[in-house]
Amino acid sequence: MIQFDPKAPSAIKWPEYSPVNKVVGLEWSAVSLGSIDPSIWTICFSPSGLGFDNGCVMALLTSNMDLSIWMATRNALKGEWIKVVDVTPILLSIYAPDPSRATTTQTLCAQIISITWSSPADFALQPTPNIDTSLLVAGTRAGSLLFFRFDAKKATVNILGTVKVSSQWITHVAFSTWILVEPGICEGTVAYATSAGRIGLVNVRQTIQQGEAEAPRTLFGLNFHIQTTFEHMKGLVIATNAAGITALKWIHPPDRSPVLVYNTPGLVRLWSAPASSTEHWGGSRQFLLKAPRIHATSSSVHPVTGLQYIAARDSLLLCLLDGSYHVLRSFSTSPELQIDGEFSTLQITRSAREVFERVELMTLRKQEKERENEGSKEKEKEREKEIGFRDVNRMCAMGLHDESGVVAWIHEASRPTDFSYKHDAKHNSMFVVARLWDDLTDDAFLIHAVEALLACRTARGLAPLNILRSILFHMRSGPLLERIHTQLLAILSIKEMDTAVLDVVFPEWDGQMSPEFRADMRGSLLRHLSGWDALLSMRMRLLLADYAWKMTGDPKKRSEYGHVAQTLLTTISHRNLRSILKHLGAISSAFTLEDVPFVLRMVVQSVLQGSPADLAKEGERLSGIVHAMFPPEQQASTWDHLDERCPACNKAIPLTNIITAECPNKHIWSRCSITTFILTTPDVRTCIGCTRKAFLPGSSRNNAAKSSLPEGLRGWFVEELLEAVQRCLFCGNAFVTVL
Structure with missing residues (x-):
C-alpha cells in the first residue's frame, strides 16, 4: 500500500523558487501548475537488494515534479510502503541555496520530469561483490541528465554526475542494459528525448576498483568501489520532430546490438x-x-x-x-x-x-x-x-x-x-x-527452462521466483508435466559438482575486533552464501523440483522428483556449511565463549551422516581449535546448548536433523534455516518460496525478541551471519516478516 498524500507539506511550492521580474512578475517558465493538485506521474523500481529484506525501492515522480524514494517496511506485496527520502529538496539545496536569489536555470535544474532506473552491472566477478551498481537517471527542465545512486544505509541519494545535453526539457529517458567490455568494466547507453523532438545519447562507463590506496586489502577480500564516467556522444539520433516523442525504449535482441525504439504520433x-x-x-x-x-x-x-x-x-x-x-x-x-x-x-x-x-x-x-x-x-x-x-x-x-x-x-x-466528465476518484x-x-509447446517450455537455468546471474539481483515465475505458472498443467517428465528430470539433475568454493582460502586473522572487521566479514558471508552463479542455478533447480513434486499425481514420478530435490537440498546445505566453516576457521582467534555453542553446532553438522569427507575434516579441525582455546569446565557448559530443550515438555532434543527438531514426547519444532536453533519466538522471517523460517537479524529485533533468543544465539559471529543472510539459504528467495 502506497499512501500518497497530494496535500503533504513536502510538496514543493515552485512559485517560491521562481525569481521575480520587475516587469512581468514571476518567471513563469519555472512555475508548475501541477502544484495545484499533485498526482502520481511516473513510478520506476530499482533492482532487488536495495530495500528492506533485500527487496527493491521505488522512485516516485509527481505532476509537481517532486521526486521521492519509497521502501517497503515489512511485506513488499501486501504491506505498507513509506517515503524514505525526498530528492527534490536535496537538489534545491544544491542548485538554489538561497530562494530569494535563485535564478531560473537553478530552479529548472531541480525540476525533474522523466526518470528511469538502470539494471545492475555484471562485472563477471565471482562471487559477485555485494555493491549497488544501478543508477537512477532523471531528466530535468533545464535540459540536463542527473545520475543518482541510492544509499540504503544513510537513506539518501548521492549525485554521481550531471550532464548538460540540451536547452529544452528532457521528456523521456531510457537506459540500455550493461555490456561487459572486459572483466571489471561495463558500459551502458542512456537515450534521452527533448521537448523539441530531438533524441541523443550519453555513454556511461562503470569500472569496479578493487581496493584503495589507504586500504588495499581486507582479510576476506577486497574493498570494492565503483568509478563512473559519462560522455555525451556527438550527433543526434533524430535532429528534430515537431510532433514530439511519445515513447522511448531500448530493445535487446539476442546476438546483435541494441535497438532504440521511439514513437511519434x-x-x-x-x-x-x-x-x-x-x-x-x-x-x-x-x-x-x-x-x-x-x-x-x-x-x-x-x-x-x-x-x-x-x-x-x-x-x-x-x-x-x-x-x-x-x-x-x-x-x-x-x-x-x-x-x-x-x-x-x-x-x-x-x-x-x-x-x-x-x-x-x-x-x-x-x-x-x-x-x-x-x-x-x-x-x-x-x-x-x-x-x-x-x-x-x-x-x-x-x-x-x-x-x-x-x-x-x-x-x-x-x-x-x-x-461526460469523471473526476479522478x-x-x-x-x-x-x-x-x-x-x-506454448513442450519444446518451447523446455528451452525456456534450460535458458533460465544456464543464463542466471547473481549480479542481476533477481530471486529464483522472479526468474522462474512464468515456468512455474505453466507447470500447474498436469498434462504438460506428464509429457515432459523425463526431459525435466534430466534438466534438474546435477550434471557435475561445482568446486569453486573448495578453492577459496582465507588467511588466519590475528588482529583486533572492530566494527570495520565485522562489516568486512559480514560482506564476505553475503558474497559467498549468495554470490555464486552455480549456487543460484542449484537453488533454481531445487525450486523447480519441489514444485514438480507438489504438482505431480503419479507416486512413481513424485518419488523421482523427490529424489532429485533431496540431492539438490543436500548439496546446497553442504555448500552453505562449507562457506560458514571456512569463515569460522579464519577468525577462530576472535572466538568468545558466547560463540562456542554455534561453532560446535556447525562442527556437529559437518559430521552428520552423508557429509563429504572434506567437510568433516574441516569440522574436526575447527573442533580442535575450540577445545584448545577454552578450559574443560567452560567447554562443559557450552555443550549443554547442543542438546536443546523442548519448549513444551523441557526434554532434551539432540541435533540430528537441521530442518526439524523432535523430542522424546513427539513434539516437533521447526529449526532456524540459518542457525539450526529451535525457533522459540514468533519474531521470525519467512521465505516466500519454501516457507522455511529464520530468526530476525539484530537490526530488526525489538527488546522482547532479543530476550527470547536461545543462549547459543548471542555470539557476535552468529549476529553477523543473521545480518548477512538476506535471502533463504536453500531456495534463494526473499524473506518477509508477517508479525
Whole structure:
C-alpha cells in the first residue's frame, strides 16, 4: 500500500523558487501548475537488494515534479510502503541555496520530469561483490541528465554526475542494459528525448576498483568501489520532430546490438548502431501504424502504452492507448509491420478486444446482482446492448507475463462520445491477465527452462521466483508435466559438482575486533552464501523440483522428483556449511565463549551422516581449535546448548536433523534455516518460496525478541551471519516478516 498524500507539506511550492521580474512578475517558465493538485506521474523500481529484506525501492515522480524514494517496511506485496527520502529538496539545496536569489536555470535544474532506473552491472566477478551498481537517471527542465545512486544505509541519494545535453526539457529517458567490455568494466547507453523532438545519447562507463590506496586489502577480500564516467556522444539520433516523442525504449535482441525504439504520433521508429553482421540491419527505420477500427475513437495517433520484445518470434509488440496492438516481425534482421494473418495486428487487437468485452460484461452482471433490483435481467440485457462500438478499452499499461502469449494489462472502460466528465476518484481501472496467442509447446517450455537455468546471474539481483515465475505458472498443467517428465528430470539433475568454493582460502586473522572487521566479514558471508552463479542455478533447480513434486499425481514420478530435490537440498546445505566453516576457521582467534555453542553446532553438522569427507575434516579441525582455546569446565557448559530443550515438555532434543527438531514426547519444532536453533519466538522471517523460517537479524529485533533468543544465539559471529543472510539459504528467495 502506497499512501500518497497530494496535500503533504513536502510538496514543493515552485512559485517560491521562481525569481521575480520587475516587469512581468514571476518567471513563469519555472512555475508548475501541477502544484495545484499533485498526482502520481511516473513510478520506476530499482533492482532487488536495495530495500528492506533485500527487496527493491521505488522512485516516485509527481505532476509537481517532486521526486521521492519509497521502501517497503515489512511485506513488499501486501504491506505498507513509506517515503524514505525526498530528492527534490536535496537538489534545491544544491542548485538554489538561497530562494530569494535563485535564478531560473537553478530552479529548472531541480525540476525533474522523466526518470528511469538502470539494471545492475555484471562485472563477471565471482562471487559477485555485494555493491549497488544501478543508477537512477532523471531528466530535468533545464535540459540536463542527473545520475543518482541510492544509499540504503544513510537513506539518501548521492549525485554521481550531471550532464548538460540540451536547452529544452528532457521528456523521456531510457537506459540500455550493461555490456561487459572486459572483466571489471561495463558500459551502458542512456537515450534521452527533448521537448523539441530531438533524441541523443550519453555513454556511461562503470569500472569496479578493487581496493584503495589507504586500504588495499581486507582479510576476506577486497574493498570494492565503483568509478563512473559519462560522455555525451556527438550527433543526434533524430535532429528534430515537431510532433514530439511519445515513447522511448531500448530493445535487446539476442546476438546483435541494441535497438532504440521511439514513437511519434502515428509512427514507430527504430534506430541501431551500424551492424557488425550482414544479417542484421543498422541505421534508422520507420513504419506508419494503421489502427484497426474496433471502437469509436480508434486511431493510430494515440500514444504508446506498452513496448515488448518477443524473442521466440523475433517480434516487437506495441500497444496504443486506444487498445490496439501492432506487430513488427523479423525485428532483428528485416523489420516490417504484420497487419493481418497469424500473430498480426488484427488478430491480437481483436483478441484483446474480445477479452475486454467479456471482462466488462462480467463486471456489469456482478454490479446488477449486487443491486438486487427487480427486473435486473431486462436491465442486464439492455446493458449488454450498450457494450459495443462506443465503449473504448483505454489501455493504461501493457506487459508480457511470458513469451508464450500470456499478456497483462490495465484498462479502463470509457465512453468519450458521451462528453461526460469523471473526476479522478471515479476512475476505475481493471487489471487483466489473458492469453492472446498460444506459443506454448513442450519444446518451447523446455528451452525456456534450460535458458533460465544456464543464463542466471547473481549480479542481476533477481530471486529464483522472479526468474522462474512464468515456468512455474505453466507447470500447474498436469498434462504438460506428464509429457515432459523425463526431459525435466534430466534438466534438474546435477550434471557435475561445482568446486569453486573448495578453492577459496582465507588467511588466519590475528588482529583486533572492530566494527570495520565485522562489516568486512559480514560482506564476505553475503558474497559467498549468495554470490555464486552455480549456487543460484542449484537453488533454481531445487525450486523447480519441489514444485514438480507438489504438482505431480503419479507416486512413481513424485518419488523421482523427490529424489532429485533431496540431492539438490543436500548439496546446497553442504555448500552453505562449507562457506560458514571456512569463515569460522579464519577468525577462530576472535572466538568468545558466547560463540562456542554455534561453532560446535556447525562442527556437529559437518559430521552428520552423508557429509563429504572434506567437510568433516574441516569440522574436526575447527573442533580442535575450540577445545584448545577454552578450559574443560567452560567447554562443559557450552555443550549443554547442543542438546536443546523442548519448549513444551523441557526434554532434551539432540541435533540430528537441521530442518526439524523432535523430542522424546513427539513434539516437533521447526529449526532456524540459518542457525539450526529451535525457533522459540514468533519474531521470525519467512521465505516466500519454501516457507522455511529464520530468526530476525539484530537490526530488526525489538527488546522482547532479543530476550527470547536461545543462549547459543548471542555470539557476535552468529549476529553477523543473521545480518548477512538476506535471502533463504536453500531456495534463494526473499524473506518477509508477517508479525
